[in-house]
Amino acid sequence: MPTTVPSVCRFCHAGCAILVDVEDGRPLRVRGDRDNPAYRGFCCVKGQQLPDQWGHPDRLLRTQKRMPDGSHRPVPCAEAIEDIALRLSEILVTRGPRAIAMYSGTYSIANPATMPIALSFMEAIGSSMVFTSNSIDQPGKAVAQALHGTWLAPPPAFDDRTVALLVGTNPTATMAGGLPLANPGRELTDAVGRGMRFIVIDPRRTEVARRAHVHLQCRPGEDVPLLAAMLNVILREERHDAAFLRDHVDGLEALRAAVAPFEPERVARRADVRAADLVEAARLFAGGRGVATAGTGPNFNGRGTLFEYLLLALNTVCGQWSRAGERVPNPGTLSPPFPAIAQAAPPRKGYGYGEKLRVRGLANCDGGLQASALAEEILLEGEGQVRALLSVGGNPASAIPDQALTVRALEQLDLLVQIDIKRSATASLADYVIAPKVPLEMPGMTLVQDQLTFYGAGFGHREAHAQYTPAIADPPRGAEVVEEWVFFYELARRMGLPLSIAPATATGAPGDPAQRVALDMKRRPTHDELFAILTRNARVPLDEVKQHPHGAFFPAPEVVVAEREPGWTGRLDVGNPEMLADLAAVASALDIVGEADGFPYRLICRRMIHTFNSNGQDLDGLRSKWPYNPAFMHPDDLDREGLSKGDLVELESKSGSMLAIVEPDETLRPGLVSMVASFGGLPGNQDKHVRERGTNAGRLLRVDQDVDRYTGQPRMSNVPVRVRAAEPVG
Ligand SMILES: Nc1nc2c(c(=O)[nH]1)N[C@H]1C(S)=C(S)[C@@H](COP(=O)(O)OP(=O)(O)OC[C@H]3O[C@@H](n4cnc5c(=O)[nH]c(N)nc54)[C@H](O)[C@@H]3O)O[C@H]1N2
Ligand SMILES: Nc1nc2c(c(=O)[nH]1)N[C@H]1C(S)=C(S)[C@@H](COP(=O)(O)OP(=O)(O)OC[C@H]3O[C@@H](n4cnc5c(=O)[nH]c(N)nc54)[C@H](O)[C@@H]3O)O[C@H]1N2
Numbered sequence: 001m002p003t004t005v006p007s008v009c010r011f012c013h014a015g016c017a018i019l020v021d022v023e024d025g026r027p028l029r030v031r032g033d034r035d036n037p038a039y040r041g042f043c044c045v046k047g048q049q050l051p052d053q054w055g056h057p058d059r060l061l062r063t064q065k066r067m068p069d070g071s072h073r074p075v076p077c078a079e080a081i082e083d084i085a086l087r088l089s090e091i092l093v094t095r096g097p098r099a100i101a102m103y104s105g106t107y108s109i110a111n112p113a114t115m116p117i118a119l120s121f122m123e124a125i126g127s128s129m130v131f132t133s134n135s136i137d138q139p140g141k142a143v144a145q146a147l148h149g150t151w152l153a154p155p156p157a158f159d160d161r162t163v164a165l166l167v168g169t170n171p172t173a174t175m176a177g178g179l180p181l182a183n184p185g186r187e188l189t190d191a192v193g194r195g196m197r198f199i200v201i202d203p204r205r206t207e208v209a210r211r212a213h214v215h216l217q218c219r220p221g222e223d224v225p226l227l228a229a230m231l232n233v234i235l236r237e238e239r240h241d242a243a244f245l246r247d248h249v250d251g252l253e254a255l256r257a258a259v260a261p262f263e264p265e266r267v268a269r270r271a272d273v274r275a276a277d278l279v280e281a282a283r284l285f286a287g288g289r290g291v292a293t294a295g296t297g298p299n300f301n302g303r304g305t306l307f308e309y310l311l312l313a314l315n316t317v318c319g320q321w322s323r324a325g326e327r328v329p330n331p332g333t334l335s336p337p338f339p340a341i342a343q344a345a346p347p348r349k350g351y352g353y354g355e356k357l358r359v360r361g362l363a364n365c366d367g368g369l370q371a372s373a374l375a376e377e378i379l380l381e382g383e384g385q386v387r388a389l390l391s392v393g394g395n396p397a398s399a400i401p402d403q404a405l406t407v408r409a410l411e412q413l414d415l416l417v418q419i420d421i422k423r424s425a426t427a428s429l430a431d432y433v434i435a436p437k438v439p440l441e442m443p444g445m446t447l448v449q450d451q452l453t454f455y456g457a458g459f460g461h462r463e464a465h466a467q468y469t470p471a472i473a474d475p476p477r478g479a480e481v482v483e484e485w486v487f488f489y490e491l492a493r494r495m496g497l498p499l500s501i502a503p504a505t506a507t508g509a510p511g512d513p514a515q516r517v518a519l520d521m522k523r524r525p526t527h528d529e530l531f532a533i534l535t536r537n538a539r540v541p542l543d544e545v546k547q548h549p550h551g552a553f554f555p556a557p558e559v560v561v562a563e564r565e566p567g568w569t570g571r572l573d574v575g576n577p578e579m580l581a582d583l584a585a586v587a588s589a590l591d592i593v594g595e596a597d598g599f600p601y602r603l604i605c606r607r608m609i610h611t612f613n614s615n616g617q618d619l620d621g622l623r624s625k626w627p628y629n630p631a632f633m634h635p636d637d638l639d640r641e642g643l644s645k646g647d648l649v650e651l652e653s654k655s656g657s658m659l660a661i662v663e664p665d666e667t668l669r670p671g672l673v674s675m676v677a678s679f680g681g682l683p684g685n686q687d688k689h690v691r692e693r694g695t696n697a698g699r700l701l702r703v704d705q706d707v708d709r710y711t712g713q714p715r716m717s718n719v720p721v722r723v724r725a726a727e728p729v730g
């Protein structure tokens, strides 16, 4: 007889509360948990596939070792750790710690214990070569935050907001920013019902755009001019929050001068929107209470830092932060209490520090070490050359721009270790693939959902929510699978290295070194012991959260924003000279159009509800409609090119070409190709299997094109392409 148990879905970062039918340790069925007050029964199609993922015939149940002929064979995990330890020790001696790098991807946050231990391992060997997928996501958010300074209180409570500006974010499908985490469709309907007005800037008519008061269905890549024009209108019409700016903000006059060239008519022409809509968007945002939030699209244009800086400036100029005495509905739960003081933490540099890369003058930044430089660091000979890569919860061979270059580099490593549940593109290149437990086989807690609040304004839960789940499923019979952190712990033990972890912080930044707890390297800690250390400073004790197996709100009605501390001098800065110099460069090119002769379309990024980066492409429930990643185009464009639904096309950029299958999408602006990226596995015969497995849009990107000079992120969207009918590859 199956029993039904509550748990937390960790297929994506949203952490939905679920109910799982389990029999003999085997998960049978997953659905949303109506007893959870935040998610209210929501569970997307991906979450429903967890039983299939658990028992998938291709799931790796044993650690795999690569044989000289390139095939993999299962080996005991301890044997793999032994050999990896030996090889890493040898590289340490002969090449030094910098030759050992780490890459962490989206699944590195599924278990809050993974990264603290993995990072402690890297520290113990003395390497700061830690690359993250955030660096090819929205690293400009963190750098812009540093340059602008941080208001030490949250944006106004979601329920009190009257307006929201969403720039290139699609939260009803992605659970990203713009709507509260949880059940985004219901949040949207409720908010519209309350009279909240949405402003959407997106070349596609997304679900939120359909309900929006103003939708600027712009050309892609024009977000910097569009925000600058909005700021121009607001400042010119004196719609800014003068009192807030006087009390807390520097740089207003410099900003005013810098946005002056961005005349609404001029920008509207360039972005191909109506000037009247642009002006209305500015007035509506300035006149309401709410925040501006952005997603991947505008961050993928080579100026992510400047874009995010203007987005923060827009929030600040309109005074969209909460003030002394206002309530704080989400002060955090499993994290330490969120700060709530009506004052500004002053700006910092936020980039160009720490580990210097040997290529393109890059260094570390608040958005993480630039992953798109990893291939060059592997290929460039000389002192410090990367020779070993430990890849945790990511799929670099699929995710990093310029797939051919990345794969060529990964193939040349002396040691590639991939932790993966399946034979992903990276796993098939790896010397060792460590087979991990899937989340249902491990305890979990919603710490990262707390920390998401600090990723950007408009992210995170509406109210203070938390949930803990024990492991609710057993690994399949015969499996030898380990938690990711256990791999690093055992590797450290084998190499004689000490490990320590600190209690988690509210923002997710590394914890206080003074509070670090050294791990016993003789007796392996339990999962729950690690969770106890991580939540040591939690606002709500983990033990109390455990009393609510379906998850709960943990309200703190007494928490209100405190008055500015006496003598506090910190101020936000909307006039950072480097940002404004970059903006001036954009202004001077404002009337120049047509950069890409012969490439009439623009390839833009997107996500969809039934895909998750390179994950789940083997799950029947997610493949049923499209087993590949369609190239969406406007029906008029298809007509013009003589193409129909399902036709095979060649997409060609200046740096590469690939086959794809077109699909009409009338919600899309004409002139675009909109595509999910990480499909198709390794390059080589992607084109041959395009209908069964899709293809990788990263083949059309370069790592050195239109690079954001603060984060090193290359252009990953709005890429000029041409489209023509193609013949199948035999
Ligand atoms: N062209 C282009 N490139 C992009 C993007 C784009 O839109 N266009 N998006 C960018 C963005 S935003 C991001 S965040 C990155 C994503 O970059 P990555 O995080 O590197 O890529 P994912 O495909 O999410 O890789 C997740 C890996 O984890 C494995 N996995 C699944 N479940 C588990 C588990 O339980 N445990 C472990 N250990 N592993 C598991 C999967 O099999 C997969 O190999 O890609 C970036 N690259
Ligand atoms: N279902 C699902 N959920 C996911 C993921 C997934 O793959 N599937 N991935 C996760 C990850 S790693 C991330 S980073 C988040 C991302 O979450 P989002 O940022 O919401 O992701 P996208 O769907 O890529 O949204 C980008 C939007 O930007 C628009 N866009 C493209 N180019 C431009 C431009 O130049 N300007 C403007 N203004 N808009 C533009 C696109 O049309 C699209 O609607 O989602 C996460 N959640």
Ligand code: SF4
Binding pocket: 009, 010, 011, 012, 013, 014, 015, 016, 042, 043, 044, 045, 046, 047, 048, 175
């Ligand atoms: S949105 Fe879907 S995949 Fe993400 S946590 Fe919720 S149910 Fe799981």
Ligand SMILES: [Mo]
Binding pocket: 137
């Ligand atoms: Mo991402």
